[in-house]
Amino acid sequence: MLQFLLSGVAIGAVYGLIGMALAISFYVTRVINFAQGQIMMIAMMLTATAASAGLPPLVAVFLGLLGAVLIAVLSYYVAVKPILAVNRLGFGWLVSTLGFAVIVENAAALLWGPTSRPFPQMLNGISLHLGQAVLTGQQLLSILVAVILAGLFEAVRRYTLFGKLGVAIAADPEMASAVGANTSLVAVVAFAISGLFAGIAGILIGPNTFANPYLGHTYGIFGFIAMMIGGGTEKPVAAMFGGILLGVLAEGANTLIDSQASDWFPFVVLVIILIVSPRGLFSGGGGWDALRRRLMPAVRDAA
Amino acid sequence: MSEKLHAMSAAPGLTLSRLRAPRLGLCLLLLAYLLGSWTVARSGLDVQSLVLVAAIFGILAISLDLVAGMLGLYSLGQGGFFGIGAYLTAIAVNDLGASPFLLLPVVLVVSGAAGILIGAMSLRVSGLYFAITTFIFTLVLTVLATDLQITGGTQGLLGPSFPDLPEMLSFLGAPVAWCILLALLLIVALIWSLRRSPLYPVLLAIRDAEPFAEAAGVRTAALKIGVFGISAAMAGLAGWLFSFMGVVSPGQFDWSVSLNILVMLLVGGINTTLGPLLGAAFVSMFPAIVNINPWLQEIIYGALSICAITFFPAGVVGLILRRLQGARSAAHVESEAAPGTAAPPRVARDGAEIAIECRAVDFGYAVGPRVLRKVDLSVRRGHIHGLIGPNGSGKSTLANVIAGRLHPSSGEILMNGRSVHGVSPSGRARLGMRRTFQAAQLVRELSAGQNVSVGLHTQIPHLFRRAPVWPFLPSARADIASLNHRSAEALRAVDAGAWVDRHIADVPHGIEQLTQLAAVCVAAPDIIILDEPATGLSRREVDHLAEILSALKAEGVTMIIIEHQTRFLLPLCDQVTVLNAGEVIVTATADEVRAHPVVRQVYLGEQ
Numbered sequence A: 001m002l003q004f005l006l007s008g009v010a011i012g013a014v015y016g017l018i019g020m021a022l023a024i025s026f027y028v029t030r031v032i033n034f035a036q037g038q039i040m041m042i043a044m045m046l047t048a049t050a051a052s053a054g055l056p057p058l059v060a061v062f063l064g065l066l067g068a069v070l071i072a073v074l075s076y077y078v079a080v081k082p083i084l085a086v087n088r089l090g091f092g093w094l095v096s097t098l099g100f101a102v103i104v105e106n107a108a109a110l111l112w113g114p115t116s117r118p119f120p121q122m123l124n125g126i127s128l129h130l131g132q133a134v135l136t137g138q139q140l141l142s143i144l145v146a147v148i149l150a151g152l153f154e155a156v157r158r159y160t161l162f163g164k165l166g167v168a169i170a171a172d173p174e175m176a177s178a179v180g181a182n183t184s185l186v187a188v189v190a191f192a193i194s195g196l197f198a199g200i201a202g203i204l205i206g207p208n209t210f211a212n213p214y215l216g217h218t219y220g221i222f223g224f225i226a227m228m229i230g231g232g233t234e235k236p237v238a239a240m241f242g243g244i245l246l247g248v249l250a251e252g253a254n255t256l257i258d259s260q261a262s263d264w265f266p267f268v269v270l271v272i273i274l275i276v277s278p279r280g281l282f283s284g285g286g287g288w289d290a291l292r293r294r295l296m297p298a299v300r301d302a303a
Numbered sequence B: 001m002s003e004k005l006h007a008m009s010a011a012p013g014l015t016l017s018r019l020r021a022p023r024l025g026l027c028l029l030l031l032a033y034l035l036g037s038w039t040v041a042r043s044g045l046d047v048q049s050l051v052l053v054a055a056i057f058g059i060l061a062i063s064l065d066l067v068a069g070m071l072g073l074y075s076l077g078q079g080g081f082f083g084i085g086a087y088l089t090a091i092a093v094n095d096l097g098a099s100p101f102l103l104l105p106v107v108l109v110v111s112g113a114a115g116i117l118i119g120a121m122s123l124r125v126s127g128l129y130f131a132i133t134t135f136i137f138t139l140v141l142t143v144l145a146t147d148l149q150i151t152g153g154t155q156g157l158l159g160p161s162f163p164d165l166p167e168m169l170s171f172l173g174a175p176v177a178w179c180i181l182l183a184l185l186l187i188v189a190l191i192w193s194l195r196r197s198p199l200y201p202v203l204l205a206i207r208d209a210e211p212f213a214e215a216a217g218v219r220t221a222a223l224k225i226g227v228f229g230i231s232a233a234m235a236g237l238a239g240w241l242f243s244f245m246g247v248v249s250p251g252q253f254d255w256s257v258s259l260n261i262l263v264m265l266l267v268g269g270i271n272t273t274l275g276p277l278l279g280a281a282f283v284s285m286f287p288a289i290v291n292i293n294p295w296l297q298e299i300i301y302g303a304l305s306i307c308a309i310t311f312f313p314a315g316v317v318g319l320i321l322r323r324l325q326g327a328r329s330a331a332h333v334e335s336e337a338a339p340g341t342a343a344p345p346r347v348a349r350d351g352a353e354i355a356i357e358c359r360a361v362d363f364g365y366a367v368g369p370r371v372l373r374k375v376d377l378s379v380r381r382g383h384i385h386g387l388i389g390p391n392g393s394g395k396s397t398l399a400n401v402i403a404g405r406l407h408p409s410s411g412e413i414l415m416n417g418r419s420v421h422g423v424s425p426s427g428r429a430r431l432g433m434r435r436t437f438q439a440a441q442l443v444r445e446l447s448a449g450q451n452v453s454v455g456l457h458t459q460i461p462h463l464f465r466r467a468p469v470w471p472f473l474p475s476a477r478a479d480i481a482s483l484n485h486r487s488a489e490a491l492r493a494v495d496a497g498a499w500v501d502r503h504i505a506d507v508p509h510g511i512e513q514l515t516q517l518a519a520v521c522v523a524a525p526d527i528i529i530l531d532e533p534a535t536g537l538s539r540r541e542v543d544h545l546a547e548i549l550s551a552l553k554a555e556g557v558t559m560i561i562i563e564h565q566t567r568f569l570l571p572l573c574d575q576v577t578v579l580n581a582g583e584v585i586v587t588a589t590a591d592e593v594r595a596h597p598v599v600r601q602v603y604l605g606e607q
Helices: A002-029 A036-052 A057-086 A092-112 A137-159 A161-171 A173-178 A183-209 A215-230 A238-256 A265-276 A287-295 A297-302 B002-007 B014-019 B023-042 B045-071 B078-096 B100-122 B128-147 B167-172 B175-196 B199-208 B210-215 B220-245 B255-268 B275-289 B294-311 B315-328 B395-403 B425-430 B448-454 B463-472 B474-493 B509-521 B539-554 B566-572 B590-595 B597-602
Strands: A127-130 A133-136 B354-363 B372-380 B384-388 B410-415 B433-435 B527-531 B558-562 B575-580 B583-588
Touching: A002 A036, A002 A057, A002 A133, A002 A137, A002 A161, A002 A183, A002 A215, A002 A238, A036 A057, A036 A092, A036 A183, A036 A215, A057 A092, A057 A183, A057 B294, A092 A215, A092 B255, A092 B294, A127 A137, A133 A137, A137 A161, A137 A183, A137 A238, A161 A173, A161 A183, A173 A183, A183 A215, A215 A238, A215 A265, A215 B128, A238 A265, A265 B128, B023 B045, B023 B167, B023 B175, B045 B078, B045 B175, B045 B199, B045 B220, B045 B255, B045 B275, B078 B100, B078 B128, B078 B220, B078 B255, B100 B128, B100 B220, B128 B255, B175 B199, B175 B220, B175 B463, B199 B210, B199 B220, B199 B448, B199 B463, B210 B220, B210 B425, B210 B509, B255 B275, B255 B294, B255 B315, B275 B294, B275 B315, B354 B395, B354 B558, B372 B384, B372 B395, B372 B558, B372 B575, B372 B583, B384 B395, B384 B566, B395 B433, B395 B527, B395 B558, B425 B433, B448 B474, B448 B509, B463 B474, B474 B509, B509 B527, B509 B539, B539 B558, B539 B566, B566 B590, B575 B590, B575 B597, B583 B590, B583 B597, B590 B597
Parallel strands: B384 B558, B384 B575, B433 B527, B527 B558
Antiparallel strands: A127 A133, B354 B372, B354 B410, B575 B583
């Protein structure tokens, strides 16, 4: 019980980071970047390559993250900005970000070959015993990093001028630019942050999955589910809660149902959650919040 | 300026002349298509499968165009419906030994029902969330297909083989080729007809100006769900056809397939007849034509789709059409005197003396102060009732509450003495209440005449049943003629007759207002709500508007008019209600209102 809870939270933290990466870029541009998983993959491939070339792990990680940030910013300039310039409310970005994902994935396969490469083991060798459960150092690191990043992001969003700028642009880009906000700069920064989050997610799971050009596809989808369950389309940090819930559910399904159950169980949960609350659970105004308000009328008055 | 416009004669016959398009050319095209099909059916397997897969994707792209192009619903569920059709056929034929032809109706019903279910579920969330919901639907189906026993996991199933033709018909070639190509022809004909039917402006109105469509009596929700169901059934048909092409496996229906269908549509040209076909041919044949390193090929594909969507957002066909239209709009279409049937006589409802009554209507949003407080209003039959008040006093909100777009938090609205609680805006429109909007809501890519015709769609008998075969119906001619005639007449009556064939995107603001008014009047309603009808009109046009409204009043129409230009409004009104901060200050005749001290203070600005 404790075991699947802990390892569920650990893997869920990674899903949550990818979900937040998707949500942060969505927040400012109203675009779902289908290349998010591939951006994560680039960080892993670069780190793996740099490490096998003999660079110290920290330098390799830095290079990987830098690559992810650059690709994310590139995706904005190639696949998002020109499309939104034509029609801000259209759906052309569905095609362009997918096209970008296809390019990145196949370029990686062309460059590195389609096989898996070894990844630095980092903290995977350390195991911590908590009662009957065992947690690797890498898992603990995932949880810590995810919590810190989510907290930091929320603090920046709420309390700094730049964060408020993001909120303003999310609410009404035309109005925000009318009062002098540089919407394009904020969008670039948002994509850079989303690239960083996705890259960090990649570094955290790398020791377990190794580096493979086709990893982006699966993890991109899991990040997407995390965002949708949590309600990250309204509030990026909600994607982290969604990710953790997803991780625990998937690990729980594997332990309690059968070893294949994590393939389909999260999808069933996703469908149920979206039927009950289309805007996700933790977005505020949606399911969880409505339930809380119904149960505790005092909260409503306080707000 | 207006004089010059009058010199140009109105031309209601554009749609009509298109209807008389040379039948010969159409027959030749059909013959060429059949000859082409024959060639494909007799050609080698590799060519055959290339063309047939492209044709199946053509059907899928058209099915997406039906919802994305005409209704603005970007479905990522087409891959899912496609999969339902293919798996259903493969499983039923392999395991139950069912006949493929008997299965076809089952496939259409099941995939169509799935579409209706998804549509009904995701209707409460619109736009992006519709795309996401349908995306998740496809995701879940792929996962199920991969993990279930009955679908054969990642390996998939072997599809059934298509029944052979009898011996004497064997010269026709492969029957499966005929089946697929004829199905494509049927679907193309269906959509082509739909585009020429009066339903088309109605669908575009739902896409671009939903409030306008609702106010014209269109049951937007039902229509969206229904059309999405038909689109899903088409995708199911494509799946049925695809199952005869060999193996049916999860990878052929996953979410990237749904997105690829969207790529086909956007590259070829959304909301065009040929665009989806071109796009499907390009995308599905691309790997076979560019036969290089598979990774490099994918990279080129990705780059091409980004370039296409960036540089030709309207698609290839859209681009060509725009060029052609530019050339054609210079040539003026001659006016055709259509023998229109007269408008049906206005239904004289003698029952209630009070046409509209609001009883203690309260309205407020989730946050902020209440917008309407205990508003009582009664509008007598045949009266013009003015509604004035400073900005933010709740006039438009009250109009929206009466028209059914907003639901009062308490209080009651009565129409002709009966409560209309829970009746939708379109339901109220069908009861004879039409309205205009403060900011004109119209379809920019349609002509003024077509926009007006949306207001008439309830009066075309069996429109939904007839739309898919519209140009082939003899009765359609008379209907189109009368529709065009009445739309043109309505525009002429509001002094905008010269703009009949102009696209709304190209007309000045005042003409948009008048088009809205024409779309309302054409349906001969007995209650009209006008929200700032004089905005953007010239002095002369305002005078004319006053004449039109007086004429309507003489016919016994009841009107509620919101307007800031009191010089125009007050002389028309039998009664005037003044709102301030959501409360009724006074309801009285125009003269009494002018003299009322509080009104002079809050509205006319006197101290």
